[in-house]
Amino acid sequence: MTAPAPALRRFGDNLRAAPRRLRDSLFRSGRPVSDRTRASFVFGNVFLHLHPARVHRWSLRPTFTLGLGVMTLSTFLVALVTGILLMVYYKPSTALAYDSIKDLHFVVPTGRFIRNIHRWAANLMVVGVLLHMARAFYTGAYRAPRELNWVVGMLLLAITLGLSFTGYLLPWDQLAYWAVTIGANIAQSPREVTDALGITAWLDAGGLQKELLLGSDTVGEEALIRFYLLHVMVLPLALCTLLAVHFWRVRKDGGLVRPADAEARLGPAPQGTWPVFTEAPQKTYSLAALVKGKTAAVGRGPEGTVPAMPHLLLAESAALMLSVLLCVLLSVLADAPLKELANPAVPENPAKAPWYFLGLQELVAHSAFMGGIGIPTVVLVGLGLIPFLDRESEGTGLWFGGPGGGRLVALSAVYGLLAVVGIEAFAIHYGWIREWWPKAPQLLITLVNPGTVLTAAYAAWSVWLVRRHDSTRAGALGLFTCFAVGFLVLTVIGVHFRGPNWDFYWWPSQWPGH
Amino acid sequence: MSKAAPAEAVERSRLDPEPIPRRDFLGLAATWSALATLAFAALGMLRLPKAAVLPSPSKKFRVSLPESLAPGEPFLAPGRPVVLVRDGLGVYAVSRVCTHLGCIVQPSPAGFDCPCHGSRFAPDGAVLKGPAPKPLQWLAVSSLGAGSYVVDEGAAVPPGTRVKA
Structure with missing residues (x-):
């Protein structure tokens, strides 16, 4: 038996090497074992490259x-x-x-x-x-x-x-x-x-x-x-x-957002954490773009990452x-x-939407335009404006950070709960303008209905918080908490307490047969 | 050209050239025409989904009132969200489409109840309770004789309009 021709031998070698070469072409930088190869594993991959190479x-x-x-x-x-x-x-x-x-x-x-x-x-x-x-x-x-x-x-x-x-x-x-x-x-x-x-x-x-x-x-x-x-x-x-x-x-x-003193708050990294820039021979930065804010790691060392x-x-x-x-x-x-x-x-009967729209359904049961378009627009615009009005920096990156903090949020939750339950209970028990005054102009009911009264009560609370704490963040915390609690309570009312003809019932078992 | 102009031109650097208003005008005109064209094209595209012919079934239908229908008793037109009533003054038709958000109101002893958001209406369509902004619509009725009528759901008439039985 003669030795195979060189071309055939090369072909055989290449065939054997094909799986390894496929892997190398998929992951060009090799196995992610050092800081450098870990980084290139991320930025060398189209599906992963939205990630940072290092994370805090x-x-x-x-x-x-x-x-x-x-x-x-x-x-x-x-x-x-x-x-x-x-x-x-x-x-x-x-x-x-x-x-x-x-x-x-x-x-x-x-x-x-x-x-x-x-x-x-x-x-x-x-x-x-x-x-x-x-x-x-x-x-x-x-x-x-x-x-x-x-x-x-x-x-x-x-x-x-x-x-x-x-x-x-x-x-x-x-x-x-x-x-x-x-x-x-x-x-x-x-x-x-x-x-x-x-x-x-x-x-x-x-x-x-x-x-x-x-x-x-x-x-x-x-x-x-x-x-x-x-x-x-x-x-x-x-x-x-x-x-x-x-x-x-x-x-x-x-x-992601983090407080300025995040590293002090975290303390030293636990033993056994993957080492930090020890295996790479030298540190080189190549900035693709200048990033605004205080977060770029250049000049501060990547110790928290x-x-x-x-x-x-x-x-x-x-x-x-x-x-x-x-x-x-x-x-x-x-x-x-x-x-x-x-x-x-x-x-x-009742015709109920899925749970996440039942808070809205409760609002449109007071006024179609205000509940379905007016109040949601006010809420969305209000939430969208918050970052442009709150230009403070205290408490950034901390849960309930800001003046008053957790206590303010808890107080706002209680206020939001009392307001929504009170207004809904009043409307359920005493009815609203149309029942007291059947000839009332529709514009009056569109403007003054339980939904708009509730929104106004929440807005008033938020304005009071801004004055009380001399801080826009305090008002924003209060407003968001109130909206969240209001959404939750209205959803619960819509899911559990509304029955046929959108009447109030304590339990679904009390619904009349139909 | 005055003598001061060349002196000023010398002081200006290459990076801070003398403003040339006619070029600004051309640039602004080009920008705004491009924006106007895009806006117009967007509006033109919205024209397509706004149908020229609404593919809904005919609004007119024929209905016969039974002889046995008691005066003032509501008669639900079969398959149509309309109630017909015959009383001493004639026959009238009231739409059962709630003026709030379009659910079909159901007859009740006191008039009509809406199952979706709790509006209540009197037998003549007036709002008694709930979020409905307007009374139920009265619809145009014409008599064909022998207890047959044509109701047009698309034609509202002032409340109180009746046709002779």
């Missing part, structure tokens, strides 16, 4: 972020994957939609499980985005230079709610039909004001909004197609775009796994609802 220990404390941002992203990814799977069978037509969801629920292999996961992921995403917002607020993360990211976050909250709303139309069941009828009429509710002023004939903003949303004057095929388009294409694209901006800004604004690979990536993976686990567990425990086929002649 303050940002990694679970009690600081609670992992909420990553968990919200994870639930979105879960909803994205399961949503694509559901699109395999779903048919966006009024004649077929309900049956296709029924098929998914009862016939398609794993269809019910996937639909449950999609529904629970969407619910958890709403919870996650709300809690993440509260975390960012209470740790002062909206402050300069992070003002824009706070506003982007609020847009993401609005898109998340839009995704939920457009999603529950698609099964074309009773919940879907009446939720969309109500939603479209909320879009039309500026007419409540234009009618009262007698200018609807010239300026019908409400009618235009409804027509653009439904493509018709009633909820039907056109509305279903439009909501489907929004749900599977327009809103996810908008969400992904803004997510990219959101994450990019986190990096450019200097990472650890390599993002593996510390940050492990923490993120843990949050991802926890989210997936929650989605799957909840999906095993509770099925996604599917009501009767949509019936345009008979609304459900």
Whole structure:
């Protein structure tokens, strides 16, 4: 037997080396064992390079972020994957939609499980985005230079709610039909004001909004197609775009917020933490951009930081796994609802939206325009303005940081609770202007109803706090806490205490039969 | 050109040139025309989703009132959110679409109840309670004779308008 020709031998060697070379071309810098290779592992990978190469220990404390941002992203990814799977069978037509969801629920292999996961992921995403917002607020993360990211976050909250709303139309069941009828009429509710002023004939903003949303004057095929388009294409694209901006800004604004004395508060790193810039032969900085604020590490040494690979990536993976686990567990425990086929002649009684809109439903039960458009706009604009009004720096990066701190938040929670319970109890017990004075002008009720009175009470409390503590941050803490408590209480009232005809009942077991 | 102008031109550096207003004008004109074009294009794109023809079913329908219908008793038109009433003065039709957020109100002993947000209406459509901003609409009715009527859901008439039975 003769020795193989050199070309053939080279071919054999190359074939044997192929797996190693594939790995080397995937991870060019080799195994992440030193500070340098750990860093290049992150910035040399298109999927990871939004991460910093090193991350401050303050940002990694679970009690600081609670992992909420990553968990919200994870639930979105879960909803994205399961949503694509559901699109395999779903048919966006009024004649077929309900049956296709029924098929998914009862016939398609794993269809019910996937639909449950999609529904629970969407619910958890709403919870996650709300809690993440509260975390960012209470740790002062909206402050300069992070003002824009706070506003982007609020847009993401609005898109998340839009995704939920457009999603529950698609099964074309009773919940879907009446939720969309109500939603479209909320879009039309500026007419409540234009009618009262007698200018609807010239300026019908409400009618235009409804027509653009439904493509018709009633909820039907056109509305279903439009909501489907929004749900599977327009809103996810908008969400992904803004997510990219959101994450990019986190990096450019200097990472997560932390107090100026974070390193002193943390103390020395525990023994066994991956070493800090000891193995790299020399320290070189190459700044791609100058970052505003006091957070750039240049000249201060990176003592408080650890390599993002593996510390940050492990923490993120843990949050991802926890989210997936929650989605799957909840999906095993509770099925996604599917009501009767949509019936345009008979609304459900009570016709309740999903839980996250029941606070709004309670507000629109006082005034359609104020509850559905006026107050939400005031709240969103108010929250969006907070970073531009609060230019203080005391307590940045600390839970409930700022003048008064935790005590102020607790007091505000008590005030917010008393105000919302008091006003709701009054309206439930004594009724409102229309019952005392049936001929009352509608404009009066639009302006003065339990929702607007509550908003005014919260605003007054916030202004008083600004004066009392001589601090905008104190007012912001009070306002946000009041809104959070108000949202929570109104949601509980809507979920538990409202029965047929939106009447008040202590227990659902007291509902009259119908 | 005056004699002072060249002296000033010498003092200016290359990085701080003499302002040339006509160039500013051209630049601003170009910027604003570009913005106006984009805004106009966006409005034009919004024109597409605003349908020219609304694909909803006909608003007019025909209904026969039973002979046995007692005066003042509400008659629910089958398949339509409309109630018809015959009383001593004639026949009238009231829409059952709540003026609040468009749910279908259900008849009750006192008039109509809305299941969605708790509005209550009198039998003639007047608001008694709740968030509804306006009374229920009265609709145009015309008589075909022999107890048959045509109701137009798209045509509101002033409350109290009746057609002879």
